[in-house]
């Protein structure tokens with residue numbers, strides 16, 4: 511299996527404050543991440559808000575320069591690329607944003623929005639061929655040829671995300687990074703867009719990196735998952751291994767915190783007791799120790815070294831081998847019996863292979879416009 515994208519000990523630190531009277535601080539948004547993404551796989555990066563997922567995605571795509579470390583795409587160093595090499599990388603790696611509305615220029619027609627990357631990356635195409643290609647791309651994402659003459663505000667959220675996907679596909683990328691690609695969408699539309707991404711990934715042989723705070727969203731479409739906490743990857747493995755036999759206390763807490771479908775509409779984000787510490791002042795030792803029911807003195811002092819088993823499942827926890835068989839109850843999640851029962855129901859309901867269960871798909875009037 512060939513790696514298409516590798517990150518080697520990537521760090522991205524932001525310096526904040528330090529004006530005339532302020533004290534400067536260093537925000538360790540990404541703090542030593544190594545990844546190897548296999549060509550054609552769907553790789554998910556999950557974690558709570560502020561753990562560094564978006565920053566990592568931007569560094570992988572060279573939308574941000576890393577403070578330290580290296581990113582390599584198909585043998586080419588992304589970190590030092592410039593000129594033609596960087597242009598090629600940009601063509602091969604595309605981004606899908608969380609909010610399709612703000613990422614689409616409202617003054618451009620859909621045809622222009624999708625045709626623009628073609629003008630840049632395939633300047634040899636005649637206007638006629640470009641129009642035909644735009645029509646093909648619209649069909650690929652489930653929209654109609656006539657939509658090319660309309661403006662983004664005339665579409666629903668789900669349709670706008672489809673336009674964003676068509677635009678990303680226009681340059682013929684090999685890898686697409688979706689930064690929370692469905693979290694701004696109505697729950698009833700999320701599954702449709704996820705299924706579209708999943709189908710496109712398979713049909714076009716794309717490598718997909720999905721950033722999500724919601725484990726339920728990624729379960730049905732990713733091959734492997736990396737769990738991030740405070741700038742570091744704390745667990746990484748196949749989706750099945752991670753969901754069936756999570757090892758890190760944080761992953762286990764995240765899984766326990768998957769809200770039931772009713773809550774998802776309102777709360778959106780998983781709840782875990784305690785606050786994630788600030789990446790400007792990360793705790794010593796294991797960063798998760800301040801919220802971990804199993805923390806010992808060692809955890810408070812010593813940063814855990816990633817421990818990888820022969821199946822490629824990596825865990826950065828001193829004690830995972832001792833606690834992996836322990837019942838999950840002792841985690842400090844303070845859930846009422848009623849909530850626990852709802853979570854069980856939700857888990858059972860989402861055990862199928864397809865993702866339609868994320869939302870009970872009701873006819874979505876917006877989507878049918």
Ligand SMILES: Nc1ncnc2c1ncn2[C@@H]1O[C@H](COP(=O)(O)OP(=O)(O)OP(=O)(O)O)[C@@H](O)[C@H]1O
Nearest residue numbers: 524526537539558559560561562563564565566789
């Ligand atoms: N340009 C910046 N300057 C200073 N701090 C930043 C900057 N960008 C991100 N951060 C900080 O880095 C940390 C990680 O942010 P990031 O957006 O990568 O997290 P995230 O996991 O993607 O969160 P979310 O899901 O809310 O987008 C946060 O504490 C954030 O405030």
